[in-house]
Amino acid sequence: xxxxxxxxxxxxxxxxxxxxxxxxxxxxxxxxxxxxxxxxxxxxxxxxxxxxxxxxxxxxxxxxxxxxxxxxxxxxxxxxxxxxxxxxxxxxxxxxxxxxxxxxxxxxxxxxxxxxxxxxxxxxxxxxxxxxxxxxxxxxxxxxxxxxxxxxxxxxxxxxxxxxxxxxxxxxxxxxxxxxxxxxxxxxxxxxxxxxxxxxxxxxxxxxxxxxxxxxxxxxxxx
Amino acid sequence: xxxxxxxxxxxxxxxxxxxxxxxxxxxxxxxxxxxxxxxxxxxxxxxxxxxxxxxxxxxxxxxxxxxxxxxxxxxxxxxxxxxxxxxxxxxxxxxxxxxxxxxxxxxxxxxxxxxxxxxxxxxxxxxxxxxxxxxxxxxxxxxxxxxxxxxxxxxxxxxxxxxxxxxxxxxxxxxxxxxxxxxxxxxxxxxxxxxxxxxxxxxxxxxxxxxxxxxxxxxxxxxxxxxxxxxxxxxxxxxxxxxxxxxxxxxxxxxxxxxxxxxxx
Amino acid sequence: xxxxxxxxxxxxxxxxxxxxxxxxxxxxxxxxxxxxxxxxxxxxxxxxxxxxxxxxxxxxxxxxxxxxxxxxxxxxxxxxxxxxxxxxxxxxxxxxxxxxxxxxxxxxxxxxxxxxxxxxxxxxxxxxxxxxxxxxxxxxxxxxxxxxxxxxxxxxxxxxxxxxxxxxxxxxxxxxxxxxxxxxxxxxxxxxxxxxxxxxxxxxxxxxxxxxxxxxxxxxxxxxxxxxxxxxxxxxxxxxxxxxxxxxxxxxxxxxxxxxxxxxxxxxxxxxxxxxxxxxxxxxxxxxxxxxxxxxxxxxxx
Numbered sequence: 001x002x003x004x005x006x007x008x009x010x011x012x013x014x015x016x017x018x019x020x021x022x023x024x025x026x027x028x029x030x031x032x033x034x035x036x037x038x039x040x041x042x043x044x045x046x047x048x049x050x051x052x053x054x055x056x057x058x059x060x061x062x063x064x065x066x067x068x069x070x071x072x073x074x075x076x077x078x079x080x081x082x083x084x085x086x087x088x089x090x091x092x093x094x095x096x097x098x099x100x101x102x103x104x105x106x107x108x109x110x111x112x113x114x115x116x117x118x119x120x121x122x123x124x125x126x127x128x129x130x131x132x133x134x135x136x137x138x139x140x141x142x143x144x145x146x147x148x149x150x151x152x153x154x155x156x157x158x159x160x161x162x163x164x165x166x167x168x169x170x171x172x173x174x175x176x177x178x179x180x181x182x183x184x185x186x187x188x189x190x191x192x193x194x195x196x197x198x199x200x201x202x203x204x205x206x207x208x209x210x211x212x213x214x215x216x217x218x219x220x221x222x223x
Numbered sequence: 224x225x226x227x228x229x230x231x232x233x234x235x236x237x238x239x240x241x242x243x244x245x246x247x248x249x250x251x252x253x254x255x256x257x258x259x260x261x262x263x264x265x266x267x268x269x270x271x272x273x274x275x276x277x278x279x280x281x282x283x284x285x286x287x288x289x290x291x292x293x294x295x296x297x298x299x300x301x302x303x304x305x306x307x308x309x310x311x312x313x314x315x316x317x318x319x320x321x322x323x324x325x326x327x328x329x330x331x332x333x334x335x336x337x338x339x340x341x342x343x344x345x346x347x348x349x350x351x352x353x354x355x356x357x358x359x360x361x362x363x364x365x366x367x368x369x370x371x372x373x374x375x376x377x378x379x380x381x382x383x384x385x386x387x388x389x390x391x392x393x394x395x396x397x398x399x400x401x402x403x404x405x406x407x408x409x410x411x412x413x414x415x416x417x418x419x420x421x422x423x424x425x426x427x428x429x430x431x432x433x434x435x436x437x438x439x440x441x442x443x444x445x446x447x448x449x450x451x452x453x454x455x456x457x458x459x460x461x462x463x464x465x466x467x468x469x470x471x472x473x474x475x476x477x478x479x480x481x482x483x484x485x486x487x488x
Numbered sequence: 489x490x491x492x493x494x495x496x497x498x499x500x501x502x503x504x505x506x507x508x509x510x511x512x513x514x515x516x517x518x519x520x521x522x523x524x525x526x527x528x529x530x531x532x533x534x535x536x537x538x539x540x541x542x543x544x545x546x547x548x549x550x551x552x553x554x555x556x557x558x559x560x561x562x563x564x565x566x567x568x569x570x571x572x573x574x575x576x577x578x579x580x581x582x583x584x585x586x587x588x589x590x591x592x593x594x595x596x597x598x599x600x601x602x603x604x605x606x607x608x609x610x611x612x613x614x615x616x617x618x619x620x621x622x623x624x625x626x627x628x629x630x631x632x633x634x635x636x637x638x639x640x641x642x643x644x645x646x647x648x649x650x651x652x653x654x655x656x657x658x659x660x661x662x663x664x665x666x667x668x669x670x671x672x673x674x675x676x677x678x679x680x681x682x683x684x685x686x687x688x689x690x691x692x693x694x695x696x697x698x699x700x701x702x703x704x705x706x707x708x709x710x711x712x713x714x715x716x717x718x719x720x721x722x723x724x725x726x727x728x729x730x731x732x733x734x735x736x737x738x739x740x741x742x743x744x745x746x747x748x749x750x751x752x753x754x755x756x757x758x759x760x761x762x763x764x765x766x767x768x769x770x771x772x773x774x775x776x777x778x779x780x781x782x783x784x785x786x787x788x789x790x
Binding site for chain 1: 434
């Protein structure tokens with residue numbers, strides 16, 4: 001298992017005066033290993049933009065970003081970060097792949113002619129699929145799922161590789177009431193037992209209130 | 224069977240089946256990336272390469288591959304900047320290269336400049352060397368696709384997601400279009416520039432209708448493409464029709480069957 | 489059972505009786521000669537179907553089968569059949585190929601001044617020849633003699649039959665040639681404007697000046713500038729007819745004819761005939777005779 005119990009405070013994501021167009025200006029924040037972070041703010045306030053800047057999907061225009069104490073430009077190990085995009089509910093519905101195949105893509109970065117996912121990893125995948133209640137639909141085409149099912153599948157995909165950070169962009173949008181509870185419990189468990197750093201973007205803190213230890217309000221840090 | 228008494232028909236079958244396997248393998252990624260026009264564009268770019276080969280009196284297959292490869296890298300480079308829509312870029316290169324091919328042919332002013340040969344290909348007149356070349360390429364490229372299968376699938380599914388999963392998206396996209404370019408450059412002599420696109424796109428489109436897993440879809444597409452080649456060649460052998468066109472027509476008929484089967488049965 | 493034995497006996501007889509020579513030709517002019525010389529003793533097959541333009545051709549499996557069974561494969565030239573090499577190579581029939589261009593009198597293709605680029609001559613020899621050599625009746629006679637010699641060599645048993653056919657055919661060709669020779673001495677304006685320069689051999693034989701619209705290949709399209717120049721030439725040279733050939737689009741010829749206020753007519757290089765003509769027995773000599781009448785009008789001959 002990759003999770004290392006580390007008593008020292010390790011800065012996993014560090015932003016200093018990061019700016020992007022007129023959407024974000026001089027954002028600074030520190031996220032440490034084991035943090036459970038909520039990023040909140042109004043719709044269109046730049047939350048998704050902030051995530052994309054961290055993930056290098058967008059190029060920052062000013063300031064500095066460090067990931068795992070490495071400047072972002074030199075950072076290569078993006079597989080340590082699991083990401084579930086907001087728009088993953090609006091994928092190509094004709095895409096010819098099953099849920100199982102898509103979840104299996106969580107191992108894509110290390111699967112090749114010579115390497116395969118291990119027995120343990122596959123067991124863990126089964127476990128997660130069970131947890132997120134998608135075992136029964138794993139042979140369905142990804143496009144045939146409901147929004148919530150698809151969202152859960154994408155979260156499973158992000159988790160199978162046992163990332164050190166999990167970034168979720170408004171995942172609760174598609175998840176129904178019943179599964180939300182299991183979902184939050186699972187995240188809390190992973191956060192506490194394995195020091196999984198969770199970054200949760202939402203416009204409504206709601207029931208996360210008790211789980212998070214940091215809340216960033218875009219342009220206005222609360223605590 | 225009479226058809227197998229002739230070495231040229233056996234050669235045609237072998238070459239056709241290899242091209243079918245390659246076309247459907249690359250075709251499935253091209254289609255799900257919504258990049259279907261890439262195949263036609265690169266086929267026309269290859270024609271430009273052939274024309275340049277005529278002009279410079281060098282091997283047309285070599286020049287076709289070099290030009291297709293060069294242009295595919297330029298296309299990929301421009302696409303990365305996301306300042307233009309992919310399909311506009313492809314359209315620009317498609318018509319541009321065709322225009323240039325016509326000019327180059329008129330410059331070379333030689334009889335051998337029969338572009339027709341490369342528009343429809345000559346599957347019944349492939350040489351042993353042609354087969355060997357495409358066999359080696361098929362072996363290498365299929366190995367590469369197998370090696371990068373998961374990564375290519377993830378890129379096709381969601382490029383951003385692939386990027387954030389630590390996959391070298393740019394490199395793989397370059398590798399992919401390069402392989403497609405080489406494949407098309409090699410295939411136009413066999414199946415023709417106007418028909419290779421059809422062999423890449425139609426079997427895959429039929430297979431997608433069955434709504435199966437990616438792997439199964441690929442197997443179905445591959446089977447349709449291979450069957451089309453075998454059936455098409457056999458028909459063209461027994462009732463004397465142009466082979467390349469017959470093969471494409473069979474893929475179309477199989478597409479119609481798939482569609483009717485899925486819609487009404 | 490008895491039927492079967494009789495049938496197979498007949499089959500055996502049939503096989504032994506068929507000492508037929510199998511010949512495949514590429515284009516119609518070659519076919520027309522082999523047909524006349526070989527008559528019933530030769531099983532003849534022509535690759536380019538009737539009514540099809542020869543430059544772009546893709547063999548069907550059927551063509552390949554017939555070709556692989558042929559004893560002789562007569563081709564006209566690299567320039568005319570750029571596709572032949574891959575077929576020969578693929579079927580490995582290099583030893584059956586008979587290239588007619590090695591036996592006739594060839595002329596260089598005319599370089600168009602308008603193209604303004606230099607081809608270093610001799611750099612790629614043989615590529616700049618004009619492939620329409622059968623348009624010259626002199627060459628057609630050479631071809632007839634060459635083919636009859638070739639056929640006799642391959643099938644000496646029927647020598648007399650072939651020789652008689654050759655005599656008969658040559659008599660017809662020679663009488664047409666005589667008509668040409670006489671008419672061409674009486675022309676007022678020995679200039680023609682044709683669609684693609686397929687008549688160079690005829691022009692050389694009778695010192696006629698040939699202007700062409702699209703150069704050597706009917707595929708290449710003339711530029712707007714070239715068309716304008718041709719209109720000027722037509723007016724200046726007192727040309728009264730713009731010729732186009734069948735199996736190619738007459739559009740450009742029409743434009744020029746309209747602009748220069750002259751007639752438009754077809755002149756055929758006899759590269760091919762239609763299937764209908766073949767059934768009616770119209771062939772090379774007939775076409776050449778028709779051409780003569782049109783040429784006489786165009787050049788003001790008696």
